Amino acid sequence: xxRTRPPLSLTTAAVAGAAFLLLPLxxxxxxxxxxxxxxxxTTTSAVTALRLxxxxxxxxxxxxxVVGVPLAWLLARVDFRGKxxxxxxxxxxxxxxxxxxxxxxLLAFGRHGVIPLSLAFTTWGxxxxxxxxxxxxLVLAVEGALLGIDERYDDVAATLGSGTTRxxxxxxxxxxxxxxxxxxxxxxxxxxxxxxATITFAGNLPGxxxxxPLDVYLTLQNDPDAAVxxxxxxxxxxxVVxxxxxSRWRLTR
Amino acid sequence: MTNVTTIDLxxxxxxxxxxxxxxxxxxxxxxxxxxxxxxxxTFLRALAGLIPATGTLTVGGVDVLDRPPARRHVGWVPQDGxxxxxxTALDNVAFGLRGRQGRPAAQRWLDRLGIGDLxxxxxxxxSGGQAQKVALARALAREPRVLLLDEPLAxxxxxxxxxxxxxxxxxxxxxxxxxxxxxxxxxxxxxxxSRVLALDAGAVVQDSTVTGxxxxxxxPWLAALMGSNGFYARTAAGALxxxxxxxxxxxxxxxxxxxxxxxxxxxxxxxxxRGRPExxxxxxxxxxxxxxxxxxxxxxxxxxxxxxxxADVTTAAAADLGLAEGVDVWASVKATExxxxxx
Numbered sequence: 001x002x003r004t005r006p007p008l009s010l011t012t013a014a015v016a017g018a019a020f021l022l023l024p025l026x027x028x029x030x031x032x033x034x035x036x037x038x039x040x041x042t043t044t045s046a047v048t049a050l051r052l053x054x055x056x057x058x059x060x061x062x063x064x065x066v067v068g069v070p071l072a073w074l075l076a077r078v079d080f081r082g083k084x085x086x087x088x089x090x091x092x093x094x095x096x097x098x099x100x101x102x103x104x105x106l107l108a109f110g111r112h113g114v115i116p117l118s119l120a121f122t123t124w125g126x127x128x129x130x131x132x133x134x135x136x137x138l139v140l141a142v143e144g145a146l147l148g149i150d151e152r153y154d155d156v157a158a159t160l161g162s163g164t165t166r167x168x169x170x171x172x173x174x175x176x177x178x179x180x181x182x183x184x185x186x187x188x189x190x191x192x193x194x195x196x197a198t199i200t201f202a203g204n205l206p207g208x209x210x211x212x213p214l215d216v217y218l219t220l221q222n223d224p225d226a227a228v229x230x231x232x233x234x235x236x237x238x239x240v241v242x243x244x245x246x247s248r249w250r251l252t253r
Numbered sequence: 254m255t256n257v258t259t260i261d262l263x264x265x266x267x268x269x270x271x272x273x274x275x276x277x278x279x280x281x282x283x284x285x286x287x288x289x290x291x292x293x294x295t296f297l298r299a300l301a302g303l304i305p306a307t308g309t310l311t312v313g314g315v316d317v318l319d320r321p322p323a324r325r326h327v328g329w330v331p332q333d334g335x336x337x338x339x340x341t342a343l344d345n346v347a348f349g350l351r352g353r354q355g356r357p358a359a360q361r362w363l364d365r366l367g368i369g370d371l372x373x374x375x376x377x378x379x380s381g382g383q384a385q386k387v388a389l390a391r392a393l394a395r396e397p398r399v400l401l402l403d404e405p406l407a408x409x410x411x412x413x414x415x416x417x418x419x420x421x422x423x424x425x426x427x428x429x430x431x432x433x434x435x436x437x438x439x440x441x442x443x444x445x446x447s448r449v450l451a452l453d454a455g456a457v458v459q460d461s462t463v464t465g466x467x468x469x470x471x472x473p474w475l476a477a478l479m480g481s482n483g484f485y486a487r488t489a490a491g492a493l494x495x496x497x498x499x500x501x502x503x504x505x506x507x508x509x510x511x512x513x514x515x516x517x518x519x520x521x522x523x524x525x526x527r528g529r530p531e532x533x534x535x536x537x538x539x540x541x542x543x544x545x546x547x548x549x550x551x552x553x554x555x556x557x558x559x560x561x562x563x564a565d566v567t568t569a570a571a572a573d574l575g576l577a578e579g580v581d582v583w584a585s586v587k588a589t590e591x592x593x594x595x596x
Contacts, residue, residue, distance in 0.1 A: 150335065152331050152335045153335060153337060155298075155301070155303045155322075155329070155331070156329065156331060156335050156337075157337075157348070158302075158303065158321070158322040158323060159301050159302075159303070159322045159323070159325075159327060159328065159329040159392075160323070160348050160349030160391065160395065161323040161324075161349050161351075161395065162323065162348070162349075163323070170348070171337055174339040175337075175338065175339055177339075
């Protein structure tokens with residue numbers, strides 16, 4: 001096999017791009033106070049933020065699963081008017097500035113919102129804000145997988161006496177499980193890192209809405225070492241998700 | 254008769270409409286044949302209740318047209334089987350069976366098809382032929398009154414095809430319901446079917462025994478399926494004027510002029526010569542070799558002329574005659590070899 005030599009101009013730009021992505025991460029690792037890391041990550045405020053982050057992100061993931069899988073099914077399998085509008089709406093949080101999402105949530109579910117649930121500035125509000133930005137990742141992954149499944153499986157199941165609900169749980173869902181896992185990992189990672197929508201809709205109350213990213217931002221002002229330590233923790237969690245997804249991709253190929 | 258299955262169905266997909274009427278007895282194995290796009294799969298899906306249809310459908314004397322697929326007593330084996338990839342062979346078969354007896358019954362069905370030892374394999378670990386047998390077991394396990402097989406052998410290699418065909422032959426023989434078998438293979442028609450239902454452009458063009466189709470096909474496509482040439486023609490002055498050009502003489506001619514017929518000439522009855530033949534054949538015309546293909550040890554030659562025919566010659570004869578694309582030859586057919594089917 002012959003390989004063409006890549007042109008120098010492209011190679012240079014690509015190397016610059018790689019450096020641009022890697023350098024900040026290397027800097028973060030370099031500045032991490034590794035010897036005091038155990039101490040910095042076990043302070044009361046860090047543990048509180050970490051626990052809250054896990055609760056909120058897992059809550060957001062659960063919420064995304066409960067409404068996201070049916071949404072994906074609806075988009076993939078049912079023809080109805082306004083489907084393209086719904087799909088656009090589902091995709092919108094991917095590109096919407098999170099702070100705008102927070103404002104919108106405030107207007108919808110805030111104390112004076114369209115549905116005044118008084119969720120703003122509560123832990124439930126933080127969960128809702130995170131679910132808002134995480135949901136598209138899950139829906140798009142599952143919808144893509146559903147579209148890839150031959151509908152003959154549904155038809156066969158029907159001739160074998162299976163109702164729609166049973167077919168969904170015994171045939172369709174197991175077949176999209178890999179995509180569901182990948183979508184869940186992405187959605188969870190997105191929820192864990194959520195900042196803009198959370199601080200706008202849920203505020204920044206230690207113990208109830210101050211998640212890790214918010215804590216990092218505040219701590220950076222007066223305790224840079226602690227902020228770097230928390231950042232390293234978030235980076236590590238992201239890497240874990242990435243590695244888990246890589247092995248999943250290998251499995252499905 | 255309450256055991257008769259009566260079909261008079263009309264189903265539409267987009268602007269395409271299929272209308273099939275037929276009456277079947279228990280044990281009938283009906284080969285559903287026709288060109289691509291004739292409506293075979295649509296007909297099967299309408300029978301299974303997977304697409305809406307109007308008309309009549311009584312299975313064993315019971316009207317099932319308004320019932321969902323699950324309650325029609327119809328088993329469907331789609332192309333390639335469509336086994337659930339995440340379930341073992343056993344769980345695939347047991348999927349349609351309810352209750353505690355499901356798995357033992359599924360195992361018995363796999364045993365009957367000779368693949369009991371594969372029960373715990375996933376479809377990905379099964380060969381094409383094995384998967385097709387599991388799909389068959391899955392449909393039969395629900396003891397349907399009507400079994401729909403959509404090209405069950407098409408995706409298999411030659412060896413697996415023979416094996417699954419033998420299996421089908423054994424189990425369709427035991428099956429006391431009606432089988433609808435969509436196929437493109439004349440071997441399936443001759444070895445498995447008791448009856449042929451030929452569709453074209455959404456309508457039935459022939460409903461007869463297998464012998465009926467081999468001796469008196471009613472369309473050129475059906476004639477070709479059985480290895481013959483078929484020409485739409487009209488009687489004129491004791492001969493057959495072919496719609497596509499050319500004239501043929503048959504030994505047995507219907508009386509009168511202007512009768513619409515299909516002239517059937519078996520490919521093996523067409524003789525090929527380099528010079529104008531002197532023999533007794535009454536149909537002789539010049540032609541040009543357009544295409545050559547080896548089919549089952551013989552050479553199938555496409556001869557362009559009036560009419561254009563397929564001729565089967567031995568490889569020795571093909572070599573002897575120096576047949577190649579573009580070579581000018583003469584074709585001849587004895588009048589006794591031309592069958593006339595009055596339409």
